[in-house]
Amino acid sequence: MRNSFLPYCLPFIGEEEIAEVGDSLRSGWVTTGPKVKRFEEEFAAYTGARHAVAVSSCTAALHASLAALGVGPADEVIVPTLTFCATANVVVHLGATPVIVDVDPDFQISVEAVCRAISPRTKVIIPVHYGGQACSLRDILELAARHGIPVVEDAAHAAGAEYEGRRIGTHGRAVCFSFYAIKNMTTGEGGMITTNDDDLAGRLRLLSLHGMSRDAWKRYTEAGSWYYEVLEPGYKYNMTDIQAALGIHQLRRLDGFIRRRQEIAALYDEAFSDLPEILLPPRLPGRNHTFHLYAIRLEAGRLQLNRAQLIEELHARNIGASVHFIPLHRHPYYRQRYGYRAEQFPVAEQIYRGLLSLPLYPKMTGPDANDVVSAVREIVETYRVPAGRLPEKGVSSAAVPAQF
Ligand SMILES: Cc1ncc(COP(=O)(O)O)c(C=O)c1O
8 A cells, every 4th residue: 555645636846837936026027917928828829729818717717708708697608517616606606597407428518408408598608628528519619609609618627638630729709728726737726718709808808807998917017007997897817927937837848748647547547447347537539638637437336335435445545536526406506596406417417426536647656556556446346246246227327315
């Protein structure tokens, strides 16, 4: 057994990032300044987008994007249930109604469910690229275009991901990335919105800094002036130069980070391929999967322990694990406020029952990955249901007890 705890996720921060942050601190540019501008330009070039607007988080990116598209109290916004709460919370912040839909067995938003959920009030569709693999973007975009509805992509997991040969960042009207501590690349906290729409980019810049009419950071330089106008009550969502200092170097490392994530994912795939108790993460064609998450599922009825107990067993062997995600429709706020019931989300319910994410990040060494494999295999072998006592088919459709 390992003698130190392996967290399920950790950032990789190199000496270049540390030196660049030091440079920002010494320069006095501790809030939005020239490094944010440079980071935006480099991120736009990386994704191929015309514009990149740096903000304080992906939550801020989603909120500002919906606000810029005019989402308000009479509107509905379609979101998948297998996501982090931020995807739907921002809809509520604008007084609109989140319309939560089921996912497909590949964990991605169900196009069919989106199709059924579209109403005359649908203002935006937010697909999520779960785990760092693009959802069925082409189908979603075609469906949305037929109804004249803009798509805002929640690409929190998908910096560096590709769909049909093009990097995520230019497919939807706006694309929102997260640079939270454990994402594919990090700025501590931070986010980015990319778009090819000039007007939307202008509006996003306005909204992300108080609704002020000019490049606010320039007003403190010689080129700037003291005068500005508030055109609407915007938000305080700007990124700082300290964050951008990290981001500039993390972006340079991103492709390498992704390659390392893919290597570890391939090692896990291979190591668990002979275990019928473990369902491997879905891999879809036409994508470059960044493996932000390595989310496995336990096959129903094959183990004499549940997911929560398995996580405890991993912990006892010094291995961290987590769950992505508790589906939105299970949270008290969304259940009570909108009356969602588990039966409306049969696929997400089935996925959620045995879902857990194993450690996977560039900082992990080969021995770390092998420790995860050994721990999982040992637990599976200890708690395996003997072949003669395997359940009949159909058990897996039972409701998931609330405590799981
Ligand atoms: C799918 C998804 N959307 C949005 C967010 C919010 O990102 P941030 O923490 O940068 O606000 C997260 C963060 O975990 C996420 O996983």
